[in-house]
Amino acid sequence: MHFCNVCHGPTQGALSLKGYPLFLGVLPPDCPEAALSFDLVLHLCPTCQHLMKEDNLPPDIQDIWYSQEQYAAPCPALSGIGAQPMLDFMAFLAPSLPQSGVVLEIGSFDGYLLSLFQAKGWQVRGCDPNPASAIARERFGIDTRQEFFAASSYPAKTFDLVVVRHLLEHMADPHALVEQICAVLIDTGLLALEVPNARHILALGEIGALHHEHVSHFTTKSLARLLERHGLRLLAVEDGDVLRVLCGKAPAKTDHADVNLAEIDLASMLERHAARMDDVRATFARLRGQNARLAIFGASGHTTGLLSLMEPADLPRVCAVFDNDPKKHGLRLGPFMVSAPARLAEFEFDVLIVSSYTYQSEILEQLLQYSGRDFDLITFYPATRHYPAPGTEDGNDTRS
Numbered sequence: 041m042h043f044c045n046v047c048h049g050p051t052q053g054a055l056s057l058k059g060y061p062l063f064l065g066v067l068p069p070d071c072p073e074a075a076l077s078f079d080l081v082l083h084l085c086p087t088c089q090h091l092m093k094e095d096n097l098p099p100d101i102q103d104i105w106y107s108q109e110q111y112a113a114p115c116p117a118l119s120g121i122g123a124q125p126m127l128d129f130m131a132f133l134a135p136s137l138p139q140s141g142v143v144l145e146i147g148s149f150d151g152y153l154l155s156l157f158q159a160k161g162w163q164v165r166g167c168d169p170n171p172a173s174a175i176a177r178e179r180f181g182i183d184t185r186q187e188f189f190a191a192s193s194y195p196a197k198t199f200d201l202v203v204v205r206h207l208l209e210h211m212a213d214p215h216a217l218v219e220q221i222c223a224v225l226i227d228t229g230l231l232a233l234e235v236p237n238a239r240h241i242l243a244l245g246e247i248g249a250l251h252h253e254h255v256s257h258f259t260t261k262s263l264a265r266l267l268e269r270h271g272l273r274l275l276a277v278e279d280g281d282v283l284r285v286l287c288g289k290a291p292a293k294t295d296h297a298d299v300n301l302a303e304i305d306l307a308s309m310l311e312r313h314a315a316r317m318d319d320v321r322a323t324f325a326r327l328r329g330q331n332a333r334l335a336i337f338g339a340s341g342h343t344t345g346l347l348s349l350m351e352p353a354d355l356p357r358v359c360a361v362f363d364n365d366p367k368k369h370g371l372r373l374g375p376f377m378v379s380a381p382a383r384l385a386e387f388e389f390d391v392l393i394v395s396s397y398t399y400q401s402e403i404l405e406q407l408l409q410y411s412g413r414d415f416d417l418i419t420f421y422p423a424t425r426h427y428p429a430p431g432t433e434d435g436n437d438t439r440s
């Protein structure tokens with residue numbers, strides 16, 4: 041019997057992926073653990089419709105994971121890649137935030153998001169065991185502790201705001217983290233959260249989004265249920281590509297009747313998601329039949345998920361994997377070395393697969409310069425958000 045990590049009721053098996061790779065995205069070429077894989081079993085809670093992993097991986101396995109230097113999203117402070125989602129997050133918070141205060145970001149990475157708060161006049165503190173903490177200190181002068189968050193490291197009731205992006209879903213016990221956060225918030229303090237949106241992932245059929253690192257796949261409903269148990273009220277919710285929530289202990293000023301807390305039928309959505317993955321497998325079968333030479337643009341967990349949908353016979357036909365992040369060049373994704381897109385012309389291929397949801401639009405824009413080349417493009421998602429290049433007036437996405 042397994043129990044829900046939100047409501048603690050019994051759960052039921054919902055999805056099983058045999059031998060899913062432990063590591064997402066790139067690794068050093070000589071990493072001995074690169075080939076590790078484990079069965080990934082997801083459970084659904086019939087009480088609160090929370091989707092979560094059956095068991096978390098043992099701590100020693102997780103340690104291999106989180107101690108990898110490449111365990112890192114792109115560094116917006118250094119490359120600009122990944123900055124837009126943080127600007128979107130700030131735009132979400134803006135209408136509900138006080139003018140200034142003291143903010144702690146847990147999982148502050150390179151300090152980019154905190155630098156945005158700093159520019160608004162907030163006092164900022166960071167906390168992240170990732171070596172990128174050094175960038176936050178050196179580039180932005182942000183007081184950042186290079187360690188895991190523990191409430192005991194801070195005086196009680198210190199912060200006006202605690203920000204946690206893309207961390208809660210990694211925790212075996214999300215209640216324990218929220219409880220510790222509540223201990224360092226002042227009585228009128230706010231908690232701003234961003235997590236992947238299970239409803240969106242399943243509706244979109246996002247490749248590679250169900251993996252070992254994410255213990256929980258939250259919906260607005262299950263996240264609200266979790267927070268309510270700590271006396272936190274929802275002040276603002278964005279139920280979009282990701283799930284953004286601002287909550288606080290103080291009574292809500294407005295009644296958020298517009299927040300959709302309706303039950304979502306995740307079981308049916310999981311079935312449709314599985315059918316979507318079968319469609320992707322069928323695409324690879326068709327390309328196999330054509331003996332097409334393949335290249336992949338994107339070297340993230342999305343591509344790890346994509347490779348898991350290929351047959352072994354497909355791999356020899358992949359001749360290149362490209363990514364815009366210079367930190368990934370020369371590293372390995374599965375059996376492939378990652379190359380800079382500037383080298384695209386050096387490779388012969390028939391089909392270029394755009395392997396990203398978040399950056400699909402930017403990649404397509406970038407590929408316009410190769411429109412004379414003779415290769416087909418494969419994308420997996422409808423047109424995603426389009427961010428016009430700096431200095432252009434084009435705000436409309438004209439691609440179909």
Ligand SMILES: [Zn+2]
Pocket residue numbers: 044045046047048049085086087088089090
């Ligand atoms: Zn539950």
